[in-house]
Structure formats: structure tokens, C-alpha cells
Amino acid sequence: MVIFPFRNKNVCRVTKIYALKDDRYKSGKHNGIDLVSDGSRDVLAISGGSVIRNGYLPSSWGKYIVIRHKDGKSAVYAHLSESKVKLNQYVVEDENIGVMGSTGNSTGSHLHIEIQNKYYTPSDTSDIAEYLGIKNKVGKVEDVLQTELVKIKTPKGQEFAIEGINIEGSNYVKLRPVLEALGFKVGWENKTVIIEE
Numbered sequence: 001m002v003i004f005p006f007r008n009k010n011v012c013r014v015t016k017i018y019a020l021k022d023d024r025y026k027s028g029k030h031n032g033i034d035l036v037s038d039g040s041r042d043v044l045a046i047s048g049g050s051v052i053r054n055g056y057l058p059s060s061w062g063k064y065i066v067i068r069h070k071d072g073k074s075a076v077y078a079h080l081s082e083s084k085v086k087l088n089q090y091v092v093e094d095e096n097i098g099v100m101g102s103t104g105n106s107t108g109s110h111l112h113i114e115i116q117n118k119y120y121t122p123s124d125t126s127d128i129a130e131y132l133g134i135k136n137k138v139g140k141v142e143d144v145l146q147t148e149l150v151k152i153k154t155p156k157g158q159e160f161a162i163e164g165i166n167i168e169g170s171n172y173v174k175l176r177p178v179l180e181a182l183g184f185k186v187g188w189e190n191k192t193v194i195i196e197e
């Protein structure tokens with residue numbers, strides 16, 4: 001389970017995407033994603049783990065924290081104005097570990113967050129956007145909606161599966177394929193679904 005690094009995702013923006021090609025970086029690409037919170041500046045641990053770095057790199061990450069998760073991957077939180085953790089400390093998911101800032105090589109207040117597959121191998125990173133379940137796209141943070149097959153059973157014993165999505169505990173399926181599977185014709189006019197036999 002991974003949570004978003006700011007309390008209110010709806011007031012957050014992506015300002016630089018993961019894997020953006022840029023020769024200023026040693027690996028030739030942006031290894032993380034840049035996020036700006038227009039609400040609370042508190043940075044939350046996206047997953048529990050041990051603090052394996054709590055340092056300062058003036059020409060790059062500024063004030064930064066590295067937390068190693070149980071899956072062996074490490075999350076880097078950079079450009080912080082303040083760190084609230086100690087080296088070797090164990091933090092839990094959702095714990096406030098620092099404050100968004102603009103320390104190090106940064107032109108404005110933001111959080112650079114990246115996932116290193118092994119401890120301190122900066123060129124070997126995972127797609128942090130995928131890790132967080134958000135779109136790797138500049139602008140307002142948007143969730144990636146995962147579709148899954150939802151089984152439909154009717155009183156007549158018909159059974160079939162339709163692609164659906166689950167949002168905050170509710171299942172959503174498209175009406176048209178359901179009705180068509182039941183043998184109806186479906187039309188659409190002025191926000192009205194017209195069902196014909």
C-alpha cells in the first residue's frame with residue numbers, strides 16, 4: 001500500500017514528469033516526479049520504512065530524506081525546507097517526515113520524489129507516477145483509473161463480465177455493454193439513454 005505524499009491530492013500539481021529527457025541529469029532523464037502542493041506543505045511518508053539517509057546536498061537535492069520500504073525499494077524526498085526524522089528511525093506510512101521547500105538545486109518550492117530500486121543506485125529508478133497511481137502528466141494531479149472485470153449475473157441465469165472501475169469503494173460499469181449483452185438496443189439523445197428491444 002502506497003499513499004500520496006501530501007494530505008490533499010486535489011490541491012496538488014505535477015510540475016515535472018518522471019523520465020523527462022534532460023542532459024543536465026547524470027542519467028539523462030528526470031528520475032522522479034516534481035509535485036507542488038497548494039495546500040499543506042507537510043510531506044508524508046508514502047510507505048513505512050527506515051530512514052537510511054537524512055542529509056543535505058547543496059548542488060542537487062538540498063535537504064533530503066531516503067526511506068527504504070519493505071519491498072526493498074527506496075523513496076527519495078528532496079528540496080525539503082525541514083526534515084522531521086532522524087537517521088535509522090522507522091517511520092510509518094502517512095507520517096509527516098518533512099516540509100516541502102526549495103533547498104538545493106531548485107527554482108521554486110516543490111517536492112522531488114523518486115523511487116530507487118536498490119539503495120543508492122540513482123540511475124536505476126522505478127516509475128514513481130505508476131508507484132503513486134497517478135498520471136505522469138504536467139498539471140493537476142490525476143489518478144490512473146484501473147479497470148477490472150466485473151461479473152454481472154441476472155435473474156434469468158445469464159452471466160457475463162464487463163470492464164469496470166472501482167472508485168472509493170463503488171463499482172462503475174458502462175451501461176451500454178451491459179444492456180447489449182442482455183439483448184437490448186441502446187441509443188443516446190439529450191442526456192437520455194433510450195433502450196429498445
Ligand SMILES: [Zn+2]
Nearest residue numbers: 032033034112
Ligand atoms: Zn525533480
